[in-house]
Amino acid sequence: MTESTVIEVEHLSRLFGKFRAVDDISFSVTRGEIFGFLGANGAGKTTTIRILCGLLSPTSGKGRVLDIDIGKAPERVKPLLGYMSQKFSLYPDLTVSENLELYGGLYGLSSSRLAQRRAFAVEMAGLVGQEAVLCATLPLGFKQRLALGAALLHEPKLLFLDEPTAGVAPRARREFWTLIRSLASSGTTVFVTSHYMDEVENCDRIVLMSRGRIAALGTPTELKQGLVGRIVRIECGQEPARLARRLRAHEGVVDAQPFGSAIHLIVAPGLDPINHARKALAALEEQPRSVEVCQPTLEDVFISVVSGVAR
Amino acid sequence: MSPRRVFLMARKEAEHVLRDSRSLYLALGIPLVLLLLFGYALTMDVDQxxxxxxxxxxxxxxxxxxxxxxxxxxxxxxxxxxxxxxxxxxxxxxxxxxxxxxxxxxxxxxxxxxxxxxxxxxxxxxxxxxxxxxxxxxxxxxxxxxxxxxxxxxxxxGLDTSRMGVPLAVRSRNWFNQALRSQWYLVPGLIAVILAMTNVLLMALTVSREWERGTMEQLLSTPVRPAEILLGKLVPYVVIGWAQMLLVTSMGVLLFDVPLRGNLLLLFVASTLFLIASLGQGLLISVVARNQQVATMVAVLSGVLPSMLLSGFMSPIASMPKALQVFTEIIPARHFLVITRGIFLKGSGLDELKVELVIVGLFAVLLLAIANKRFGAEVK
The missing domain is CATH 3.40.1710.10 (abc type-2 transporter like domain)
Structure with a gap:
């Protein structure tokens, strides 16, 4: 573990009965990084976060967080972390101030520091003047930012965010990510899970989780690299799902997935994508509106990787 | 154990109760309704x-x-x-x-x-x-x-029969409740029933509600220890329990003339032990159930019904089937009932009630310890 390593995980597994929620994963996170965990529901993202926060003990393998062995001393790691759980878990029947005072107090902040940090959190959440409002009445976007503020009261070096933008309006999501990036640039390490592919582009590095395993790990650019020049976007108008299914059976087609009214087709490496796509379409006697090569998105990567894992 | 964190948890819990009209009704409205119901309507005396x-x-x-x-x-x-x-x-x-x-x-x-x-x-x-x-x-x-x-x-x-009568007559007197007023018999028992049913139920909802809302997850990610969470939850409910006890006792005495012949302090101590036992039972249910519906069901089946039906509150335990009589031993309310009736009607003291006091105390310690242990295991 080097000085700048904040999280180091080796062969970590967690079983629930016979179900392998997390299955032999290894990775490390360095200081100031925004580290994204991407995957479908049930892929093992939340379980991993809960283990790293000391909320769940691993079945096997090792995890060190801020130089503390989380298998052995989960209680020691808790004061050093900020954690924002899936449901923005503030108490709806407590006011903005009361929620912040509760969490700040539990982290052992002195009353003068608590007052100072509370003011910071209220301002960050955009709730100045609304300190006495019950949290139940706040719109979701404000709840989310207040929950973030609560997780930052004790100025943790490492912040865990579990699905921090689930259900939040796009504009509020963008603002939220601006906040995350500014936190990271001031030295806080951010570990974030999401199933929104677009927002994970904000991460420095990404893990793609599937069925408890790491399917891929790298920077967004690295992950997309393998697909550059291999994706064809086919505008087909109607029944893209059915056409995609038929295209998948065609030789040289690695995968075909519906994207709204279009299809993203991944061709095998070394083939000319446009020609190959046209050939496949001709064989199926389909007349698409347009066929063009497009830039891979993380969603393409995710789907290709996951289907690769599944096979 | 950090006193500050326990205090913070207790204050938060008190705020929950004070702001939730349902909890307040359950805590103070139910005792009032039950008392009036049993005192006036459900009297078992037969007259008129x-x-x-x-x-x-x-x-x-x-x-x-x-x-x-x-x-x-x-x-x-x-x-x-x-x-x-x-x-x-x-x-x-x-x-x-x-x-x-x-x-x-x-x-x-x-x-x-x-x-x-x-x-x-x-x-x-x-x-x-x-x-x-x-x-x-x-x-x-x-x-x-x-x-x-x-x-x-x-x-x-032509005999003078004025001094004659039945050669053998039974002259019975009912001690402690001479007029056999059922209110005298019911009100002390009602303290046990009220404390048991409301507190098992209230407590069963508190932890399960936090599991459901996800706030438990958030709490556990902070340095607060499981035992501090449980203790913090306990404190406000003990205070509510005291208020319930005061309410039922004073209404019983003032409204229904139930005599309070024993030591008030002893009653207070015994009630507190029983209260902790009931809260411990509620905590245990809450910790394991993880959702409010299941918690409510289990609380009604294991707390409310037994303390009403099998504690000796309405029907004497001696007239139950033998197997059921043995079963009643594991119902804390059954033992506490002996204490409240003893203190109210007989004026019993520590000496007469020590066995029941020890049993209720054991229930309190045991249930809390099991709840704490299960909670500790549950959060790992």
Missing amino acids: VPLLVLDRDQSSHSRLITNALVRSGAFVLVGSMDSPDEAIDAFMRQEATAALIIEKGLARRLDRGERAQVQLLVDGTNANDASIASGYATAILQPLAMDIALKSLARRT
Whole structure:
């Protein structure tokens, strides 16, 4: 573990009965990084976060967080972390101030520091003047930012965010990510899970989780690299799902997935994508509106990787 | 254990209760309703039994018998009838539950010193009330019958019978509750029932609610320890329990004249132990159930029903089947009931109640310890 390593995980597994929620994963996170965990529901993202926060003990393998062995001393790691759980878990029947005072107090902040940090959190959440409002009445976007503020009261070096933008309006999501990036640039390490592919582009590095395993790990650019020049976007108008299914059976087609009214087709490496796509379409006697090569998105990567894992 | 964190948890928990009208109603409204219900409506005393009379004798003797029943207060005359069939109709229409039938010739037979009978018909639908009503009638008419017998003896033989009577008489007195008022019997028991049912239920909801909302997850990610969370949850409910106890005790004494003959401090200490046992039971349910619906079901089945039905609150444990009697031993309310009735009615002290106190105390310690252990295991 080097000085700048904040999280180091080796062969970590967690079983629930016979179900392998997390299955032999290894990775490390360095200081100031925004580290994204991407995957479908049930892929093992939340379980991993809960283990790293000391909320769940691993079945096997090792995890060190801020130089503390989380298998052995989960209680020691808790004061050093900020954690924002899936449901923005503030108490709806407590006011903005009361929620912040509760969490700040539990982290052992002195009353003068608590007052100072509370003011910071209220301002960050955009709730100045609304300190006495019950949290139940706040719109979701404000709840989310207040929950973030609560997780930052004790100025943790490492912040865990579990699905921090689930259900939040796009504009509020963008603002939220601006906040995350500014936190990271001031030295806080951010570990974030999401199933929104677009927002994970904000991460420095990404893990793609599937069925408890790491399917891929790298920077967004690295992950997309393998697909550059291999994706064809086919505008087909109607029944893209059915056409995609038929295209998948065609030789040289690695995968075909519906994207709204279009299809993203991944061709095998070394083939000319446009020609190959046209050939496949001709064989199926389909007349698409347009066929063009497009830039891979993380969603393409995710789907290709996951289907690769599944096979 | 950090006192500050326990205080923060307790303050938060108190705010939850104060802001949730349902919790408040459960905590203070239910005791009030139960008390009024049991005190006024559900009294098990049988009096003012509506009585019909068929008097075919129309003699001074027959009137004496009717008057004796009515004067006692146990029966109230609602009318007279012309044939025994009318009694059935009246029972069916629920206008009367007892009917007295006096045949012609009663006075003549009595005057001749012969045996005579009167008939009392009772609506047996409510077995308990019926047997009490017949018991009253027998008890009221027995001395009257003796009196009539002696007077007739005196008239026929010229003996002085004024000092004669039944050679062997049972004279029973009811200690501690001389008038056998059911309120005296119910109110002390009601303290146990109220503390058990409301607190098991309230507590069962608190932890499961936090599991459901996800706030437990957030709490556990902070440095707060599981034991601090549980202790913090316990404190406000103990205070609420004290308020409930005060409410029921003072209303019992002021409204229903229930005597408080024992030591108030002992009652307070015993109630607190019992309160902690009930809260411990609720905590255990809450920790394991993880959702409010399941927690409510389990709390009603394991806390509310047993403490009402199997604690000896309404029906004596001695008259339950043997197996059930053994089962009642694991219901804390059963033991606490002995304590409250002892302190209220008998004026029992520490010496008489030490066994029950130890048992209730053990329940408190054990249930809390198990809840804490399960909670610790549950969060790993």
